[in-house]
Amino acid sequence: MVKSDNTGCQCAQTSASGAATLKTVLAIKKASTTLSRNDQWGAIKCRLSSFRNNYTVTPGLYAVGEPSEDSDVFVSASYKLSFDKLRSALAGINAWVLVLDTKGINVWCAAGKGTFSTEELIKKISDTNLPLCVRHRKIIVPQLGAVGISAYKVIKATGFRVLFGPVYAADIAAYIKNGYKATPQMRAIRFPLADRLILTPMEIIPMLKWYPVYAAVVLIFFGVHSTGIVFRDAFYGGAPFLLLGLVGVLAGAFITPVFLPVIPFRAFSLKGWIAGLLAMFLAMKLFPAMPVSLTVFVWLFFPAVSSFAALQFTGSTTFTGMSGVKKELRYAVFGYVIAGAASLISLILYKSGVL
Amino acid sequence: MRYLAGVATLQFDSDRCTGCGMCAEVCPHGVFIIANAVAHVTDKDKCMECGACENNCAFGAIRVTSGVGCASAIINGMITGREPSCGCGSDSGACC
Structure with missing residues (x-):
């Protein structure tokens, strides 16, 4: 946990110059650069559940190590995971951390939503008396915060020059060593396997919340006959579909993100559809031959589910833009409606015993 | 990619x-x-x-x-008729 005990302003204590007259004890909180077991457990819970929606740190000015009036100022968001990433990257560095009130949202998303903003930064610089705490006039903002922060407006309003730091907090030490210059590598956002993997539960878990509903529909569909309910049919008829439903979701929400760079096509809906077709091809080998109507249903319905699940992953990526997703959606939604209607017809044909 | x-x-x-x-x-x-x-x-x-x-x-x-390149945000925007916005911090639980 972040120690929130207020200590006296470090700069007021150490300053030997005119600033020494500053006796005001400012509300500066200390932040450690080591993450506790609780912090690490919190990070895991953020990845898995809506716990992330309420994982906040109090906005304001924090002291990391023993900062002086010459120490650097880093800006962060009030999402605790963002703040934790920053403070652990500052191990061995004496610095100030200015946490903006982003309503518990990370830097990039908050910048897009307008809470990690020029106005909020200007306000926090003044609210925390930052100009009294440091002698210099520069402030380091994470590069992805540039979506919300206009450097030229900040300097006009506060006199502080915004330096855009590296995309990844882990590069901060190298950035400082490099004379506060980010290399092109530090400026580029990546999307490696580990990042894709860590984001998959965010799509899988909400979709699986619907699984009991789906399972109930499957069992009713196969169990209910005009002559009554046959539990044996519900189970034996339904079992393949219970598995195929799971496979369909995982093909789109897990397999597609993991193999994202190697699956053909750029549209996520197509990538997911292909992953879904392949998954059905493999999964269908497990079961004895089905009636034509059900086979048609499997090939129409489940790849569409995979496609939809994969499309959701556009929200987690670091490279999809709104115009592209809008374009893709126009085709995809049309495809889902067609696939849905045809699936329904094949089920009706099965139940009526035609095919 | x-x-x-x-x-x-x-x-x-x-x-x-x-x-x-x-x-x-x-x-x-x-x-x-x-x-x-x-x-x-x-x-x-x-x-x-x-x-x-x-x-x-x-x-x-x-x-x-500019805007969010996120399908669920855009679908939400289509349904509600508002600007596409992801569910971060709201009750939907999905976050960009």
Whole structure:
């Protein structure tokens, strides 16, 4: 946990110059650069559940190590995971951390939503008396915060020059060593396997919340006959579909993100559809031959589910833009409606015993 | 990895550009380079429309319709008739 005990302003204590007259004890909180077991457990819970929606740190000015009036100022968001990433990257560095009130949202998303903003930064610089705490006039903002922060407006309003730091907090030490210059590598956002993997539960878990509903529909569909309910049919008829439903979701929400760079096509809906077709091809080998109507249903319905699940992953990526997703959606939604209607017809044909 | 080609709304007006380099500095996809004291768009299809460049161009040389590249946000926007916005911090639980 972040120690929130207020200590006296470090700069007021150490300053030997005119600033020494500053006796005001400012509300500066200390932040450690080591993450506790609780912090690490919190990070895991953020990845898995809506716990992330309420994982906040109090906005304001924090002291990391023993900062002086010459120490650097880093800006962060009030999402605790963002703040934790920053403070652990500052191990061995004496610095100030200015946490903006982003309503518990990370830097990039908050910048897009307008809470990690020029106005909020200007306000926090003044609210925390930052100009009294440091002698210099520069402030380091994470590069992805540039979506919300206009450097030229900040300097006009506060006199502080915004330096855009590296995309990844882990590069901060190298950035400082490099004379506060980010290399092109530090400026580029990546999307490696580990990042894709860590984001998959965010799509899988909400979709699986619907699984009991789906399972109930499957069992009713196969169990209910005009002559009554046959539990044996519900189970034996339904079992393949219970598995195929799971496979369909995982093909789109897990397999597609993991193999994202190697699956053909750029549209996520197509990538997911292909992953879904392949998954059905493999999964269908497990079961004895089905009636034509059900086979048609499997090939129409489940790849569409995979496609939809994969499309959701556009929200987690670091490279999809709104115009592209809008374009893709126009085709995809049309495809889902067609696939849905045809699936329904094949089920009706099965139940009526035609095919 | 690249996304759909020919869709990005990025527009750059080199007449207004002073070559300050802020766009190249803030773009996480290296869309801009500075050469001969002026910015150049290297590969428009790499643009994800985050809007950081426009937001940091003091000379109004860049225009981009920025927004979230997130399907559920856009679907939500279609249904509610509002600007696409992801569920971060709201009750939907999904976060960008």
